[in-house]
Amino acid sequence: MKTLSRSLTGILIFILIWQIVALLLNKPIIVPSPTETLKTLWRLLADPVIMAAAFQTAWKVFLALGLVLVLGIPAGLLLGLMEGLYDMSRPVIMLIQAVPVISWLSLVLFTWGPSWEGPVLIAFLSLLPMAILTTVSGVRNLDQNLLEMARVYEVDKKKIIKDIYLGSLLPFIIAIIDVSIGHAWKVILVAEYLAGNSGLGRKIYDARYFVAVADMWALTLIAVILGLLTERLIKIGLRRASKKWMPA
């Protein structure tokens, strides 16, 4: 409760500073006042087109995140188990990690033009290396005593992977989701802005095009609130799921 009231005070102070800056600057084209922005926000929240755009951005985020988990974790597991394959793949993974988002943007624009696939692919590629490398380090940090126990009892390999490997990787999977979710929102919005044909990023682009600054700020607020909300909900869900056995 104390934390909540402190957070609310922080937000109020921020809005107050924003109001003062807007008044002093008196240039609504750069900094619209919070009242105007909040009014626009209210209007946009009731607009089904904007809500549809928010939904389009959200599903792209979840699709990219899902792909990262579905492909990145098994790939990391495999590379963690096979050192030779890891040594071979590492340079490529590092290369993908080092490629700037802007280059991926150009590539997807050439391939698809403005599309929904572009933002998803860009978010996927920018998160995949981290997911693979985190999983590899999870495999390498596995409790050797548990593996030895399984060998002594001649437990089936499939069972070892399911019960020991995947269980040991859960904290690492949680870490991947923790880091990825916020990052995915930002990357998808940027990609929608520059190479998308739908979503909140595209709506921000349109608002900029029509110099609707208050709309731009209000859309940004919607994106921030949605991003924080999904991040928070996913984190709470994950913590709850792993609470029973995770060390406090």
Add this chain to the structure above:
Amino acid sequence: MDASLIAENLSKSFSTLKVLDRWNLKIEKSERIVLLGPSGAGKTSFLKMLSGIDSPSSGSLEVFADKIGFVFQEPRLIPWRTVRENLLFVNEDGKIDAVLEKLRLKGFADYYPGQLSGGMQQRVNLARALLLEPDLLILDEAFSSLDLPVKKSIMEDMLMQWQVKRFTILAVTHDLKEALYMADRIIILSSRPSRIVREFTVDLDSCRTFSSPELLALESQLLDIVFQDDAYGISHLSG
């Protein structure tokens, strides 16, 4: 009597470090054997060779057991699996509830290891080994981290199972009293590279108490032997 295990000139080295030096040992079925020796004497290496996860450098080791139960020094339970799931992990067809009841774990099947005390976790470690209905039960300093009452209680339950099933017990410990409490025969090892320096037959009833005068007398006798044979390399350390 049938043998459960025969080691002949068994040696084990790790690159240039020799840990086991020409062990000759025969253990009969249903015998309770304790290996007593200092740290680093290769006791755990020997147990690993027995359980098939390591192999001898030279000599031979024959194990005549279909099923081997292993009680580790640490519980080695999967933290994200319940007690029941931990037991199912090693044996899907085992009589889990019966084993849990015998080891006073009834009602804890759905607990996670982190929700149990150290002693309870060690009971689950033992339950996992007994669930296999082993011919040979290996204990690797299985009780060393437990306080005396818990240690005594788990050992009592284990020996109760031995009375019924008569599996062979091969245990490793530093604790003389523990050794005397559970063994028919104690194998005394030297410090590294370890040799079998002596065998000590425990001439007591199979039902023993920790503080019986007979056991205490044997403890002092055993202590003399350990010092006399310098099994623990004490004279070497002091000078």
